[in-house]
Amino acid sequence: MVVVPDKDELGKLYPIFLVGYDSNWPTLFRQEKERLIGTLGRDTVLRIEHIGSTAIPDMKAKPTIDILIELPASDRIERIHEIMIVNGYIRMVE
Numbered sequence: 001m002v003v004v005p006d007k008d009e010l011g012k013l014y015p016i017f018l019v020g021y022d023s024n025w026p027t028l029f030r031q032e033k034e035r036l037i038g039t040l041g042r043d044t045v046l047r048i049e050h051i052g053s054t055a056i057p058d059m060k061a062k063p064t065i066d067i068l069i070e071l072p073a074s075d076r077i078e079r080i081h082e083i084m085i086v087n088g089y090i091r092m093v094e
Contacts, residue, residue: 004091015074018060025044025054033067036069039087046070 005013028048037045052066053059071080083089 010090010092013083014064016062020060021056021058022054022063025065026050027069028041029055032065039083040069040071041058044071044080046072047093 033048033050036048046068048068049068050065051068052064053061054063054065071077075082085091
């Protein structure tokens with residue numbers, strides 16, 4: 001069974017505030033990208049991109065690195081979600 005946190009729970013876990021640009025964000029993204037590829041497999045991941053405000057140099061941002069993962073059309077999407085949740089990721093469906 002997959003447990004999806006509601007918006008109030010997410011707000012407590014990840015409060016929103018802005019900080020100055022951190023030059024470590026691109027490195028953190030690359031590290032997370034490799035973790036995701038290791039978790040999901042190179043045959044599953046088509047593309048992984050750093051998106052959102054932390055991807056823009058010198059811009060204030062909420063200190064959360066937003067990542068977009070492109071996956072092939074598949075009937076295995078629920079299984080992929082389960083793998084990610086077991087590995088500590090949070091599924092947000094909205």
